């Protein structure tokens with residue numbers, strides 16, 4: 001059974017675990033190595049059993065745990081070639097661990113098939129990941145300024161979508177951020193707003209996704225309740241009852257999230273989508 005758990009999610013640090021049988025993959029390492037190993041142990045996973053680390057991009061909140069983690073765990077680190085270059089510059093003694101994965105290609109890691117896809121973000125070569133096993137598939141898609149055809153394709157038909165819902169655009173505009181940072185967050189290579197995240201969630205739900213995890217929320221320009229409310233409203237507009245038809249949750253910022261178990265052939269709740277609900 002494919003399982004997914006967030007260890008931390010947000011601008012202060014990101015890490016998640018995807019498992020299938022004995023294969024355990026860490027998705028990003030943007031919290032301290034100690035917090036990562038504590039989180040893994042709490043999930044019953046001995047850190048030495050980790051098969052690989054996948055990195056979305058080189059921003060601090062996605063790689064800050066790598067220097068200490070790689071001292072202890074000499075496991076392969078997968079990332080796009082430009083991201084590998086950045087990691088190599090910032091993390092000592094890591095070169096022999098780096099595995100360059102061209103976005104759009106797939107690699108088998110133990111029992112898991114891992115595909116990456118490019119995401120529009122102000123980093124060297126940021127990607128999202130689509131991870132599958134035994135017909136179940138989850139997608140991690142955070143840190144992107146807008147929804148591209150590649151992102152849309154990856155999200156379509158997955159069983160679980162961990163989707164960015166970073167901010168409320170009005171809160172960013174009227175908030176305390178300096179102007180260049182506001183421009184960055186709201187720009188095409190910044191972060192998905194609640195509305196944009198809701199649009200991606202709606203696209204996924206329309207194509208069969210039933211588990212949504214809202215991720216990478218801003219501490220200053222969002223709240224879990226607000227992000228959830230915006231996505232609920234969007235789903236309701238297409239005839240979906242967010243309480244009954246889907247599982248919708250917000251990934252905790254600093255704590256372990258629940259363990260999501262994706263089982264092939266599980267019952268899906270049918271509901272009628274309103275015509276022309278999606279543009």
Ligand SMILES: [Zn+2]
Nearest residue numbers: 011059061143
């Ligand atoms: Zn980030």
Ligand SMILES: [Zn+2]
Nearest residue numbers: 057059121143
């Ligand atoms: Zn980033």
